Amino acid sequence: MCQLLGMNCNVPTDICFSFAGFRARGGLTDHHRDGWGIAFFEGAGARVFLDPSPSADSPVAELVKHYPIRSLNVIAHIRKATQGEVRLENTHPFQRELWGRYWIFAHNGNLKNFAPTLTGRFLPVGTTDSELAFCYLLDRLAQRFPQGTRDIAELHAELRVLAIEIGSHGEFNFLLSDGDQLFAHCSSRLCYIVRKAPFPVAHLADEDLTVDFNEVTTPLDRVAVIATTPLTDNERWTQIVPGNLLAFRDGEPVALRDTSTVAQDYPRGTVTNA
Known part of the structure; x- marks a missing residue:
């Protein structure tokens, strides 16, 4: 199973702490x-770093680990190849333009007998x-909203239909963002945590690193972190119920019709690694 990592915030925030643990899953702890x-x-704009090498050994990952890039939305992926060779063009996340803004997408799963008809506007390189x-998803969004939309409820409703359709071919855990919000679909395994005041002292599960967020945040900051499995071993993460699509904006899930945020909590102090 590939590994997904996403971050959505109400103020630009760096992901150095979470990425330090996430990176280790690319050949060290997984x-x-x-x-x-x-x-x-x-x-x-979107700043994208890709490397077909294991993240645990990657000099590019070492750069990102210590580079405090601040962003409202971040998507990361560690690949376990099921379809496609290990090559740069097959490395997630993928990027395309739709409605004059960039979209970023990363997927965890294996789709079988999936051969949709594309219009030609979006074509895979790998x-x-x-x-x-991803290309099919954007194709359908472009057809559904030819003039574009920034309505999160409209986007959510259409993405939900597409997630069900594409997910009928296999596991379809994915993260998707246009820079305004971040969508997270759980087909089998995906969880999240919302950090806000009073902030915790967090310890990574994959690396012996601890941070007191009270020392590096303000009381108004709010950060949602989404991952395949919990990145810390002393916080309570919420498991997204399989079959649900959540929309995150300003560092928390948005309440939308037909979106269930009722979820199963991982017990504090317990980490379930794949």
């Missing part, structure tokens, strides 16, 4: 060695089922 990538939204699904 067996995912087929490449990794991370994307940061900065205003209308050979993964993930990039094909």
